[in-house]
Amino acid sequence: MELKSKRKLLKDILLEYNLVPEDKINSAIEESNNTRIPLQQILVNQKLIDKETLLKKLSEEWGTKYIDLTKIQIEPEIAKLIPEASAKRYRAIPFAKEENMLYIAMVNPRDLFAIEDIHLRTGFDIVPYLAMPDDIDKTFDKIYGATVAEEALSKIISSVSETEHEEIIQAEKPQEKSDIAEIDATTPEVEKMVNAIILGAIQKKASDIHIEPFENKFIIRYRIDGELQESQFVPPFSYRNAVIAKIKIMTASMDITEHRRPQDGRIQVIAGGKPIEFRVNIIPTVFGESCVMRILDRSSIMVDMMKLGFLEDTQEKIKKSIEKPYGIILVCGPTGSGKSTTLYSILNYINEPGVKILTAENPVEYNLEGIIQVPIQQEIGFDFAAALRAFLRQDPDVIMVGEIRDKETATIAMEAAMTGHLVFSTIHTNDAPSAVARLYEMGVLPFMISSSIECVLAQRLVRRVCPQCAEPIQPTDFHMEIFKNYNIDTSNLQLKKGKGCKACNNTGLKGRLGIHELLVFTDEMRALTLKEFAAGPIRELAIKQGMRTLAQDGLIKAARGLTTIEQVLETAQ
Numbered sequence: 144m145e146l147k148s149k150r151k152l153l154k155d156i157l158l159e160y161n162l163v164p165e166d167k168i169n170s171a172i173e174e175s176n177n178t179r180i181p182l183q184q185i186l187v188n189q190k191l192i193d194k195e196t197l198l199k200k201l202s203e204e205w206g207t208k209y210i211d212l213t214k215i216q217i218e219p220e221i222a223k224l225i226p227e228a229s230a231k232r233y234r235a236i237p238f239a240k241e242e243n244m245l246y247i248a249m250v251n252p253r254d255l256f257a258i259e260d261i262h263l264r265t266g267f268d269i270v271p272y273l274a275m276p277d278d279i280d281k282t283f284d285k286i287y288g289a290t291v292a293e294e295a296l297s298k299i300i301s302s303v304s305e306t307e308h309e310e311i312i313q314a315e316k317p318q319e320k321s322d323i324a325e326i327d328a329t330t331p332e333v334e335k336m337v338n339a340i341i342l343g344a345i346q347k348k349a350s351d352i353h354i355e356p357f358e359n360k361f362i363i364r365y366r367i368d369g370e371l372q373e374s375q376f377v378p379p380f381s382y383r384n385a386v387i388a389k390i391k392i393m394t395a396s397m398d399i400t401e402h403r404r405p406q407d408g409r410i411q412v413i414a415g416g417k418p419i420e421f422r423v424n425i426i427p428t429v430f431g432e433s434c435v436m437r438i439l440d441r442s443s444i445m446v447d448m449m450k451l452g453f454l455e456d457t458q459e460k461i462k463k464s465i466e467k468p469y470g471i472i473l474v475c476g477p478t479g480s481g482k483s484t485t486l487y488s489i490l491n492y493i494n495e496p497g498v499k500i501l502t503a504e505n506p507v508e509y510n511l512e513g514i515i516q517v518p519i520q521q522e523i524g525f526d527f528a529a530a531l532r533a534f535l536r537q538d539p540d541v542i543m544v545g546e547i548r549d550k551e552t553a554t555i556a557m558e559a560a561m562t563g564h565l566v567f568s569t570i571h572t573n574d575a576p577s578a579v580a581r582l583y584e585m586g587v588l589p590f591m592i593s594s595s596i597e598c599v600l601a602q603r604l605v606r607r608v609c610p611q612c613a614e615p616i617q618p619t620d621f622h623m624e625i626f627k628n629y630n631i632d633t634s635n636l637q638l639k640k641g642k643g644c645k646a647c648n649n650t651g652l653k654g655r656l657g658i659h660e661l662l663v664f665t666d667e668m669r670a671l672t673l674k675e676f677a678a679g680p681i682r683e684l685a686i687k688q689g690m691r692t693l694a695q696d697g698l699i700k701a702a703r704g705l706t707t708i709e710q711v712l713e714t715a716q
């Protein structure tokens with residue numbers, strides 16, 4: 144019976160236990176055949192079944208154990224006990240060893256040939272564990288690919304001739320600087336250099352790449368977790384124009400001969416089998432053209448709304464607001480505070496076949512399946528207001544408008560909310576109560592604000608304590624005073640601080656976390672906003688009704704060991 148069970152196909156197991164409908168399985172199989180992504184990964188990606196349930200059931204049926212690689216830290220020296228080529232070929236990676244036993248995470252732990260081959264190559268007795276393909280790939284990239292970009296860039300730089308290095312050293316003399324046409328953008332060295340710069344950004348999980356020429360040097364900087372970090376490698380100064388020219392060629396929409404005007408474009412690359420887009424902007428400067436590439440990683444906006452870091456009561460209030468059939472929900476904060484990610488996550492949460500969702504964006508950065516997305520084109524007069532007017536004739540259930548920046552857009556959005564549509568948008572204010580004041584300043588009528596808004600969410604991003612080197616710390620008098628001033632419960636303090644490790648580049652901080660301020664429109668709030676538009680009185684009533692400020696929300700998360708008090712005060716005070 145055990146042998147028979149081990150031979151069961153994934154589809155048979157799913158149908159036998161009614162885990163996924165047959166039509167969904169067939170559709171996923173077709174996608175797997177077209178994309179070569181393993182079926183189990185597609186099922187999890189499409190949220191047809193959660194990862195834990197799938198791994199548990201497959202391990203039971205196939206008579207093997209399973210491992211969630213996202214919950215453990217693997218020592219590189221253990222992972223590299225298998226040759227890199229074999230690890231890639233079998234999609235397998237060691238995660239632990241014990242005397243003569245080697246424990247290996249595999250996509251297919253039933254592959255006896257692979258197990259035997261690894262046994263012969265390593266000399267260990269192999270204990271296979273089932274793991275998700277994406278988890279193995281990410282672990283593989285982390286172990287084997289951490290220095291790929293740096294090594295590639297280093298080799299390219301070291302391959303530049305001594306003559307070119309001499310030119311760099313003497314570059315401070317204007318007459319000895321390289322000519323624009325000196326290096327051809329199509330040479331293999333330039334192509335490899337651009338690829339290495341892009342690969343480095345992806346592996347460092349950067350959000351932006353800054354490629355910048357200065358008087359005597361050409362530098363690369365990455366924005367990681369909101370902070371710019373200069374790459375330790377400096378490309379040769381003589382390559383500055385060739386690198387920019389190569390990027391222009393890659394966008395296809397840019398004019399390589401134009402050096403006087405700003406240009407915009409997009410690039411799509413394949414990294415680790417996944418498409419990643421870059422929004423590219425190039426501007427002329429005193430010392431040449433400067434380029435910024437925004438990384439549009441679709442996986443970053445496919446975050447479950449329930450995993451955005453909301454505190455429990457805040458999450459419940461947001462769920463109640465977005466489950467209403469009409470009204471307007473605003474997300475506010477400065478540029479780079481995660482507003483788009485929050486809105487996309489909410490849209491994903493409510494995106495169902497029975498719900499028609501239309502969005503107006505400038506530009507459309509991420510393509511979302513099942514959602515009709517419309518790009519704004521200001522040059523032909525197709526702005527947010529024009530898009531909203533057109534949307535109302537498209538029979539939508541939900542509308543998302545990228546930004547409310549004028550009276551006309553605000554008025555049409557609120558009219559849509561009052562006539563049976565659920566509307567989402569962003570507005571640039573520092574906190575939630577100020578959003579109401581901003582709408583008044585635009586000239587929106589008080590009764591429209593009062594009757595249409597369901598809630599306003601303000602947010603910021605703070606840096607997380609690195610989970611790999613976090614350690615508990617004792618609160619100081621300063622910490623306790625801060626908690627007291629903001630009325631934070633200190634009965635169960637779990638303050639943590641990262642001591643610094645390779646994973647966080649010795650900063651003690653890795654990744655980012657949202658802190659939030661949610662203003663819910665109650666009957667009392669609606670009555671107040673009919674006659675009062677100043678942020679102060681609105682804030683006082685909101686706090687009285689239970690609203691936490693950004694600082695209070697952040698300090699609660701600091702008390703739980705998710706971030707630091709210093710990060711919260713620096714961002715939200």
